Amino acid sequence: MEDQKPTPPPHPADDVTEHVGYRLKRAAAALRGAMDTALREHQLTVPQYACLELLDQRPGLSNAELARSTFVTRQSVNVVLRNLQDAGLVSRPATTEHGRALPTHLTPDGRARLDAVRSAVYAIERRMIATIPEHRLADLLTDLDRMAAALDT
Structure with missing residues (x-):
């Protein structure tokens, strides 16, 4: 076996905790934990909340569109929607006149549930972005979009 040279890091870093990916994951985990806590009080999960927000903005989305937009599989979004429907928070027709997609709508x-929980979720985001100087927020959002686009296949 040949001696292999160590792979250099993508940027100067003393350890893994200084890598961009690690920091992004840490921030995402902190956000998810705060949202889980806030949403639990309203009997919602993060994927359920995400579906309610998306359906408020774009009524009639299909299961596939909701899955892509909430970063879960189609199978998972089916469970999420079934639970939301059982709770009376969304409605979906049993059949559709065109194709196979069943459009989903908020009830x-x-x-009302979305309106009740929105202030708690928005307070979390406000708390998170309060640490970013206002003049840097637009650049941060652009940079995050660029990073995602660089990895999209």
Whole structure:
């Protein structure tokens, strides 16, 4: 076996905790934990909340569109939607006139639950971005989009 040279890190870093990916994961985990806590009080999960937000902005999304937009599999979004439907928060037709996609809509109870939880979720985001100087926020969002685009296949 040949001696292999160590692979250099993508940028100067003393250990793994200084890598961009590690820091992104740490921030995502902190956000997820704070959201889980806030949403639990409203009997919602993060994927359920994400579906409610998306359906408020774009009523009639299909399961596949919701899965892509909430970063879960189609199978997982089916479970999420079934639970939301059982709770009376969304409605979906049993059949569709065109194709196979079943459009999903918020019910009045779904809209009320979303309105009730939104302030808690937005407070978490406000707390998180309060640590970023206002003049840098737009650049941060652009940089995050660029990083995601660089990895999209």
